[in-house]
Amino acid sequence: MSGPPSLIDDIRAALSPHGLFLRGSLHLDSDGPDIGSDQRARTILLIGHEGSSHWSAFRHWQATSPDGDLPDPLDRWSKAALTPIAQQFDATAFFPSDPPFQPFQQWAMRAEGLKASPLGILIHPRLGLWHGYRAALAFADPLDGAGAVEVGPFPCDACQDKPCLRTCPASAILPEGFQYQPCRSHLARAEGVACLEQGCLARNACPVGAEYRYTHDQLRFHMAALKR
Ligand code: B12
Ligand code: SF4
Ligand code: SF4
Structure with missing residues (x-):
């Protein structure tokens, strides 16, 4: 601007x-x-x-x-x-x-x-x-x-590998978009602790702007809010 x-x-x-x-x-x-x-x-x-x-x-x-x-x-x-x-x-x-x-x-x-x-x-x-x-x-x-x-x-146009589409353990990230319910159910189960502690695994898998990745404190804060 x-x-x-x-x-x-x-x-x-x-x-x-x-x-x-x-x-x-x-x-x-x-x-x-x-x-x-x-x-x-x-x-x-x-x-x-x-x-x-x-x-x-x-x-x-x-x-x-x-x-x-x-x-x-x-x-x-x-x-x-x-x-x-x-x-x-x-x-x-x-x-x-x-x-x-x-x-x-x-x-x-x-x-x-x-x-x-x-x-x-x-x-x-x-x-x-x-x-x-x-x-x-x-x-x-x-x-x-x-x-x-x-x-x-x-950036997604040039991203051949698209790791975000194959990282989510709940298959909540699909080519047609984010599916809230499978994500929410996963976060409520014991296996959801990895996302809650480390942040959304699909988001973390994206190579673009990795140096701007949120701090652990910030990731945990946002994941706790998403789980509510
Ligand atoms: C409701 C909401 C959600 C709902 C979505 C429900 C739904 N199906 O709409 C839920 C709770 C699922 C959600 C989740 C998240 N959200 Co949200 N959300 C909103 C909120 C408050 C309102 C959306 C809306 O209805 N807007 C009104 C319509 C008229 O505006 P719009 O621009 O046309 O809306 C677009 C969005 O609705 C979008 N959309 C539709 N479905 C979904 C689903 C998701 C997950 C997202 C992100 C967008 C999205 O498509 C519309 C067309 O452009 C917005 C803030 C806002 N005021 O827009 C944040 C917002 C979209 N969310 C945001 C974020 C960051 C998230 C999370 C990553 C937060 C988190 N805690 O981890 C997660 C995504 C999880 C993931 N794994 O990717 C950011 C996006 C920033 C960006 N870079 O684009 C926003 C803009 C808030 C902000 N303060 O910046 N979100
Ligand atoms: S990994 Fe990142 S750049 Fe690649 S498709 Fe997914 S969001 Fe886009
Ligand atoms: S928070 Fe976990 S379950 Fe939800 S979309 Fe991200 S990787 Fe999938």
Whole structure:
């Protein structure tokens, strides 16, 4: 994304202490989400993490905040970190886990040119499967300097071996997509401990962006959430 004017740079600077990045942006017409006062968002800035970039900031908040022991701490941290930033820049914040679900993956496809891997997760040419979205900042006006970025070719096209399709012990990753029920049943059984401790074996098998692979603490946290 090209940088000017300074609003985009200022938002990047505000995200940095939280280990978060401005991942991409898109302009919307009548299909933008409702931001109140009879208005729809015309610009969306997608905020996310790269690998474990946000993890130490999140864990520090969790250890020091009175809300750290409450359910869904990562979602609570996202709100604690990003709501003030949204207010500072006159934006409306949307969060991925808040119903009604906003189409974060469709937005990311448009903003970053990403496509879905066989796991259902969007794959990034540099980060592989090791990234996610923490919020979208929505603006009532088209924003100068915000526009789609083209990040590179779709890695799954060049992946001959496709190890993700033959690693899952529950056969939950099929060419037609991720099957939630077999995965969930496997995680509930004793054999599911390997996925719970090491992270999704199919995701781990992907060679793209291996240096961005999540820390063990982060992998266990996400697997515990998936098992619930
Ligand atoms: C509900 C949900 C799930 C459900 C899926 C149920 C279903 N069949 O839809 C379950 C619980 C299974 C799930 C699992 C995971 N999810 Co999920 N999930 C969501 C959530 C909150 C809503 C999806 C939705 O309905 N969106 C609304 C529609 C209108 O938006 P959309 O962009 O058009 O939706 C797309 C997705 O629904 C997608 N889709 C359809 N089925 C599935 C199944 C899976 C597993 C995924 C990932 C996507 C997906 O296709 C749509 C078309 O593009 C999104 C956040 C969000 N707001 O999008 C995260 C989200 C899609 N999940 C995400 C992730 C990372 C995961 C997990 C890896 C998390 C984990 N704990 O391990 C696992 C995947 C496990 C695996 N082995 O691959 C990320 C994906 C990031 C990325 N790089 O693409 C998101 C965007 C959340 C985030 N904070 O970044 N998820
Ligand atoms: S292993 Fe290959 S096909 Fe599977 S997600 Fe990674 S790049 Fe795509
Ligand atoms: S978590 Fe385990 S069972 Fe679920 S899709 Fe990944 S490898 Fe398969």
